[in-house]
Amino acid sequence: MSSNARPLEDVTGMAESDNRLFRRISFRIMPILWLVYCFNYLDRTNVAYAHLRMKEDLGFSDAVFGLGASLIFFGLIAFEIPSNIVLARIGLRKTLVRIMILWGLCSASMSLVTTPTEFYILRFMIGMFEAGLVPGVLYYLTLWYPSQRRGQPSAVFYTAPSCAGIVSGPIAGVFMTYLNGFGNFQGWQWLFIMEGLPCVALAFLAYFVLSDSPDKAKWLTVDERRRVQQLIQDGNAKHHTLDRQELLSVLRDPRLWVLGAVGFLMLISLFGLTFWQPTLLKGMGLTVMQVGLYSVVPSLCGVVASVIIARHSDATGERCWHYILCALTAASGLLLTTLFPTNTVLTLLCLCVTWTGLTSAYAMLWTLPGRVFAGKVAATCLAIITVIHGSAGIVGPYGLALLKTATGGFTISLYTGSALLVASTLLFYPFFRHRSAYQLKETH
Template identity: 55%
Template sequence: MNTAALTKPAGAAAADPASDAELFRKITWRLLPLLCVCYVFNYLDRTNVGYAQLQMREDLGFGDAVFGLGASIFFLGYALFEVPSNLMLAKIGVRATLLRIMGLWGLASAAMIFVSTPTQFYALRFLIGVLEAGFAPGVLYYFTLWYPSRRRAQVTALFFMAYGAAPIVAGPLAGLVMTFLNGAWSLQGWQWLFLLEGIPSALLGILAFFILSDGPAQARWLSAPERQRVVRLLEEDQAANGIRAAHGFGAAMRDRRVWMLGLISFLAILGIYALSFWQPTLLKMMGLSVLQVGFYAVVPAVTGIAASIVVGRHSDRTGERRWHFAVAALVGALGLSLTTLFMHNPLAAVLCLALSSAGISSAFTILWSVPGSILADRGAAAGIAMISTIGSSAGLVAPVMVGAIKAATGGFTVSLYILSAALVLAALLFVLAFPMRMAARETRPARQALPRRASRLKRPAP
């Protein structure tokens, strides 16, 4: 983080928990609302093909294999450009990055209305992945420039709340648009869906350029003492967690914890992406209409939001990460497994999916509170991008895997068991790889900040 523009006078403000809480509330209200809206449209443009396929099948004659590959190929472009995009963000700032990313992906998503062949479908899905690369990990890196470790789980939960809330918008919106605009102005319902969800993304990129600040040093909406206080808390946090300011790209790539977090993220995200793309089809197979599918999808989304906020807040308050993640992942696995028992009962199946959503969303929130506790500066940008790249590669696997298993078995039961097993393995790896507490409590002296039991994957400082 560039703090050259800030100076710390000898009489810098002393620690005041109430004042600090008010300061970070101010920061959160400035950053989070817009970033959350952007994340909602990120979700919509990434996964709207899951709803669009319900009509595209009849209009274009695409089968499960085409949609499975199209859903997955997005993540090939995404994975290839994730790290370069985040490294560029560290150099040019979040404002210019969001303008580039959101403007271009929004236009590419809107261009899906012109698709008529599988090749065009694959090409645009790949391009959207390339253009979108770096958004979510970029925002997570952005949080490390503003929030100390012990405040990061809750703000991460609030950010991921947008991703969890997106299905609340996505389902009903897709159902309404595809039902009532089908045929309007010679466009099919699925074409209207891509158009109405793509263009706003480009407009939000422009808005973000003018509203956000690249870091505390550039935040003229904070007073000078407030900017100094944020910088001091971040420096103290890095010192308490043993993070070296020079922790750069190469060091992040050599850090085994980065690769372990990537693997754990991959296992957890398998379930997220599988459900994002195939949940509408699963519900429709139970006899629901397109409109009903859209509204039933709201229940798991709401449950996931509520659970992630509660779990994230409790994890920040206690400073504990390991068991919060493990228990949440196991709850997610339980929900997916129970869903297999109610494949012909839509209401019971949705309740099981809600349980799964609560667990997976909470685990994902805890997972992303960890990288900022072990990495700093360009190392944080590179490490977060690498973790996200490895995790997001689950998007290459999950849709195709579920589609292939569905074609072979005629249902989703086997897939749900596989996704459950992945979550159990993620819980086990996290428990074995990371210590009980990943961040110091701000109220503790620095000498007590580091846990006595070091992670078996943590290398000694040189």
């Protein structure tokens, strides 16, 4: 009896020891990675608030702003793969230093912009320099966590943009209101400076706190390093290499392209609203500070709703109708927003409905690729879907700018965003209406 109990005790003790080890690893690396992604989102979207003053000071048209907002995604897509090739050779620490110093300086340099050409060049360069950050971090997590432990740190990492979206408005409002005119700089210039330069300091902090891999982590004991590497190697041994024949099979699966296209249609509205919501609110007579504070409410509603809806979906195992209802909720919110062009409270409520649907729909969409494709095909599928989704960032801000310029307001733009969300549900339903379409499937 005792001989049988002993191995069970050993297994339990080893599991507890592993849990402590990975908690220690998470406390070491995740706060830095989270902060990096948080500042990345702030630097990518601060132009939406800066435009409230730039338009008056520099005379930029909505089309100029929309194109500049979109150009960052051209840089991202063009340099995503080269950046990751370099990362594999030199490690994450040096890559983060390069990415954060260059993007931080470029973001701060936005304060010196005086012409549309300068605006375009710097926006493209910010995208170019930050390219590879997110896939680089996801690759980095594979070096530290076995596959069965990778979900939680990945989820924590992805909360950074949502949290940054909540604080970005108030931060912009404070800088643009209380620093306006200080040191002969306008408030929008201080916004770029105060959110860009900290990235340089954060780059050096990341370099000294992080380690490129477990075997180089001096803050772990020799036994701990060996244990982490052993667990990761055991997990990797379960997966095969993706060969040419299987790649062709994946590319012929229509669900791959549907997931990409559905996200593309939905993200046109999401990216467009991200960059144009401050302008929409300011057009109702609000001050910059009020715009920043009011923007917190829709973002907070979206974060809370996405967590609640994701839990309900996990509990029921249903994905299709969860996505469809969330997307239709966002479409309804956009339509309702057009009905109250002068009523701030009702417009804000409509934006809350919109962000509740948008954020939840996007979170729901990303639950599917890992269930449709798993194991050796997952990385290839995620890369393809990510590129298709990122293309929406090129279309959304600039497309809405052109519509606003042509029509003189946001009404047609909001109608268009609503129609695209409805179209995404019509495309989604035929392929995922049955649960068998998103049952976990792994190719051997």
